[in-house]
Amino acid sequence: MGANVETGSAVERDNTKGGLEATEASNLEGNQPDSQTQSLVAECLPEVLERKLSVDKLPASVWIVAIAGAAERFAYYSLSAPLQNYIQNERGGSAAPGALGLGQQTATNLSNMFLLLQFIAPIPFAIVSDMRYGRQKTLMFSLGIYQCGSLILLLTSLPIALDRGAGLPGLITAMVLIAVGVAGVKATLPPFLVDQYNRPGEAVIKVKGSKTHVADRALTIQFITNMFFWLTNLAALSSLASTWIEKEVDFWASYLMGFISLFVTVVLIYFLKRKLVSMDTQGSVLPLSLRALWLFSAPFYLAYIQIMNNLISQAGQMRLGGIPNDTMQVWNPVACIVLGPVIQRGLFPLLRRSGVPFGPIVRISAACFIMGAAMAYAAGVQHMIYSRGPCYSRPLQCPEAAVREGASSQGTLGNDISVWVQMPVWFILAVAEILGFATISEIAYEQAPKGMKSVVQAVTQLTAGLAAVLGIALSPITKDPTLVILYSVIAGLTVVAAFPFWFYFRALDHKKVEPDTNSQEA
Numbered sequence: 319m320g321a322n323v324e325t326g327s328a329v330e331r332d333n334t335k336g337g338l339e340a341t342e343a344s345n346l347e348g349n350q351p352d353s354q355t356q357s358l359v360a361e362c363l364p365e366v367l368e369r370k371l372s373v374d375k376l377p378a379s380v381w382i383v384a385i386a387g388a389a390e391r392f393a394y395y396s397l398s399a400p401l402q403n404y405i406q407n408e409r410g411g412s413a414a415p416g417a418l419g420l421g422q423q424t425a426t427n428l429s430n431m432f433l434l435l436q437f438i439a440p441i442p443f444a445i446v447s448d449m450r451y452g453r454q455k456t457l458m459f460s461l462g463i464y465q466c467g468s469l470i471l472l473l474t475s476l477p478i479a480l481d482r483g484a485g486l487p488g489l490i491t492a493m494v495l496i497a498v499g500v501a502g503v504k505a506t507l508p509p510f511l512v513d514q515y516n517r518p519g520e521a522v523i524k525v526k527g528s529k530t531h532v533a534d535r536a537l538t539i540q541f542i543t544n545m546f547f548w549l550t551n552l553a554a555l556s557s558l559a560s561t562w563i564e565k566e567v568d569f570w571a572s573y574l575m576g577f578i579s580l581f582v583t584v585v586l587i588y589f590l591k592r593k594l595v596s597m598d599t600q601g602s603v604l605p606l607s608l609r610a611l612w613l614f615s616a617p618f619y620l621a622y623i624q625i626m627n628n629l630i631s632q633a634g635q636m637r638l639g640g641i642p643n644d645t646m647q648v649w650n651p652v653a654c655i656v657l658g659p660v661i662q663r664g665l666f667p668l669l670r671r672s673g674v675p676f677g678p679i680v681r682i683s684a685a686c687f688i689m690g691a692a693m694a695y696a697a698g699v700q701h702m703i704y705s706r707g708p709c710y711s712r713p714l715q716c717p718e719a720a721v722r723e724g725a726s727s728q729g730t731l732g733n734d735i736s737v738w739v740q741m742p743v744w745f746i747l748a749v750a751e752i753l754g755f756a757t758i759s760e761i762a763y764e765q766a767p768k769g770m771k772s773v774v775q776a777v778t779q780l781t782a783g784l785a786a787v788l789g790i791a792l793s794p795i796t797k798d799p800t801l802v803i804l805y806s807v808i809a810g811l812t813v814v815a816a817f818p819f820w821f822y823f824r825a826l827d828h829k830k831v832e833p834d835t836n837s838q839e840a
Contacts, residue, residue: 402627427796440501454510458587464496517538557647561644562645618812618815620811635733639736680827685749690810713733719732
């Protein structure tokens with residue numbers, strides 16, 4: 319007959335503090351163990367402590383929230399992936415699709431403002447979530463705002479609306495509503511996901527016959543955050559469909575796809591809400607160390623947001639070979655999908671077996687170096703673009719770039735360099751994201767005080783907001799012929815930030831955090 323043993327810090331070779339709670343599989347949680355089970359635990363514990371820790375079995379509620387979150391990301395990338403072209407290019411006026419024709423600098427500034435609002439607005443949502451209404455209700459409210467914004471973007475991108483001048487005002491209104499909705503989702507959904515794994519204690523020891531399995535809470539939470547990161551990158555492949563639909567049909571069709579996917583998220587969260595775990599609301603104070611931690615992360619986010627604007631524009635300056643320029647960004651989630659399991663299931667266990675310390679702070683520091691390398695590569699690609707004709711340091715802007723058929727213009731042609739030269743940057747970025755973003759979510763949950771999980775998650779988004787401000791500050795060089803300087807500056811900031819970040823926070827890699835088990839069923 320098997321037995322389950324749940325322990326707190328005792329599993330870490332400290333059997334004198336906190337005690338050792340053991341129960342048979344058929345016993346209710348918290349019952350006192352009988353003498354037979356105690357004897358079994360005493361015999362098994364030395365063997366258990368020598369075994370490798372593993373990931374616990376996840377409850378169904380984790381998968382429900384994870385799938386809902388993936389559907390939201392599917393919607394987000396369906397809506398956001400075409401935005402740079404939608405704003406920058408004219409309708410039928412260049413090699414890339416367009417609608418408003420406002421140019422790269424304006425498009426990048428609007429994109430940064432869109433991101434800035436997404437990253438600063440989570441704070442009020444987080445406070446309301448943690449102290450008043452709870453994460454589930456706040457999440458539903460945020461999704462409602464989000465859905466309204468996506469509907470406005472869909473309707474005002476229709477040709478009939480663009481012809482009547484509704485495109486720009488509709489875009490601004492939609493961007494505000496979508497950004498606010500996304501902010502609420504970002505503040506509540508990641509901690510709400512981890513809330514679903516509410517098993518108390520450091521580890522669960524399961525004895526089946528002669529085999530002993532140890533499921534560690536910390537490893538399980540790390541797995542949940544990495545699994546969710548993998549799922550969201552799978553969902554981000556919607557950008558591939560969205561950009562092709564934008565090119566072959568129109569922008570409104572891409573936005574319709576996003577609207578429908580977001581509706582799926584709402585349905586999952588609302589109709590399955592009774593199966594989900596909701597944490598009690600309570601107040602606390604955000605530790606100063608966490609505020610400083612996110613401040614140091616700003617250059618990392620600054621490099622990341624280039625995916626959403628300048629790298630798309632860079633692809634548009636190259637020879638596309640018939641593919642939309644904003645389709646190139648799909649290689650980033652593809653790389654995350656491929657490399658994520660390799661790092662999670664291959665690299666991390668290998669380092670643990672080899673005794674190489676690779677805690678959260680080391681992972682984020684390494685991510686900064688790799689992100690800096692990605693920006694350095696982007697600077698090199700931009701230099702190669704400027705070194706090729708026909709327009710050299712003024713891509714798409716010289717008369718020789720015009721593609722003509724007879725007497726009519728058919729758009730513009732990028733400089734003589736293949737867009738596939740850019741592809742490695744998406745894979746380098748993916749490695750940095752895998753090491754960085756999943757770890758940031760892990761720290762945000764585990765290091766946060768009880769009842770402040772959403773607030774801490776919101777502070778991580780505030781860091782990205784600071785990065786968007788830095789991006790706006792760099793807008794004077796976000797144009798030709800100074801884009802090499804832009805990427806070089808971002809690369810330097812990201813690498814330099816890694817050193818004080820690691821030095822200041824390295825102690826967190828050795829800190830044990832007691833789990834918050836104060837939860838109740840919704």
